[in-house]
Amino acid sequence: MLAIVSERNQSASLRRALAVLDHVRAHAGLSLTQLAEAVGLAKSTVLRLTVPLVEAKLLERDRRTGAYRLGHGTLRLGQSYLATLDLRAVAAEESHRLMSEVRETVHLVVYDPPHVVYIDKVENEANVRMASRVGSRGPVHSTAVGKAILAWQPEEAVAEVVLEPRTKHTITDHERLRAELAHIRRRGYAVDDRENEPEVRCVAAPIFNHNDNVAAAISVSGLTSRITAARVRELGPLVAGAAARISRKLGSPSR
Numbered sequence: 001m002l003a004i005v006s007e008r009n010q011s012a013s014l015r016r017a018l019a020v021l022d023h024v025r026a027h028a029g030l031s032l033t034q035l036a037e038a039v040g041l042a043k044s045t046v047l048r049l050t051v052p053l054v055e056a057k058l059l060e061r062d063r064r065t066g067a068y069r070l071g072h073g074t075l076r077l078g079q080s081y082l083a084t085l086d087l088r089a090v091a092a093e094e095s096h097r098l099m100s101e102v103r104e105t106v107h108l109v110v111y112d113p114p115h116v117v118y119i120d121k122v123e124n125e126a127n128v129r130m131a132s133r134v135g136s137r138g139p140v141h142s143t144a145v146g147k148a149i150l151a152w153q154p155e156e157a158v159a160e161v162v163l164e165p166r167t168k169h170t171i172t173d174h175e176r177l178r179a180e181l182a183h184i185r186r187r188g189y190a191v192d193d194r195e196n197e198p199e200v201r202c203v204a205a206p207i208f209n210h211n212d213n214v215a216a217a218i219s220v221s222g223l224t225s226r227i228t229a230a231r232v233r234e235l236g237p238l239v240a241g242a243a244a245r246i247s248r249k250l251g252s253p254s255r
Contacts, residue, residue: 031067057074091120111140114139115138116140141162190205205217
C-alpha cells in the first residue's frame with residue numbers, strides 16, 4: 001500500500017514539474033513568486049520542483065533577478081526529437097487524408113538542387129495512374145512542387161535555374177518566373193498548369209521545418225480533364241492546409 005501511495009505522489013510531482021516547465025516555456029522571465037502564483041502552488045513546492053529541472057539544465061535561474069527561463073537541456077531534447085523525425089512518416093497521415101479528400105494523386109518531394117526528388121506517392125487507384133515514381137527527379141521551374149520550394153529560396157538560387165522548355169506552357173523567362181514566385185508567396189501555393197506534362201495540372205504547397213526553412217513540398221496532381229482551372233482554386237487552400245499541418249509536426253514555429 002505504501003508503494004502505491006509513493007508512486008502516486010511521484011506521479012503527481014512529475015505532473016506539477018511538467019506544468020512548471022511548460023509555463024516557463026510560455027512565460028519566460030517569471031520570478032519564483034510569479035511562477036508559484038501562475039501555476040497555483042506554494043513557493044516552497046515550486047522551488048522543490050525546479051531544483052532537479054535546473055540540475056538537468058531544463059531550466060535556468062538568473063542569479064541576479066531569480067527569474068526562470070528554459071535551459072539549454074531543452075534544446076538538446078528538441079534536437080534529439082527532430083533528428084528522429086522521418087519526413088515520409090510525419091507526412092503520411094496528411095498525404096493519405098488529402099488523397100481521400102480530393103481523390104487525386106498526392107506527391108511528397110524534397111529539394112536537391114537543381115531538382116526536386118519524389119520521396120512518396122499516394123495514388124487513387126480508381127484514376128489513371130501518374131507516370132511519376134518514388135526516387136525520380138523533376139525540374140524545379142516547371143513543376144508545382146519545384147516552384148513551391150523555389151519561391152522561398154534566395155535570389156541566387158532562382159537566377160541559377162536553367163529554364164528548359166518542357167511543354168509550350170513552360171515558363172522560360174527569368175523575370176516571368178520571379179513574378180510567378182512572388183505570386184506563390186502571396187497566395188501560399190503553386191500551380192503547374194500543363195508546364196511539365198501537356199495534359200497534367202498540379203497544385204503544390206511548401207513544407208517548412210523547425211528552422212522555418214522550406215524542407216519539402218506536397219502536391220495534388222491529375223489530368224486536366226479532372227483538375228480544371230476552376231478546381232485549381234478549390235484545391236489550393238486544401239493543399240496549403242495539409243502542408244501547414246505537416247510543417248507544424250516538423251516544428252515550424254510560424255505555420
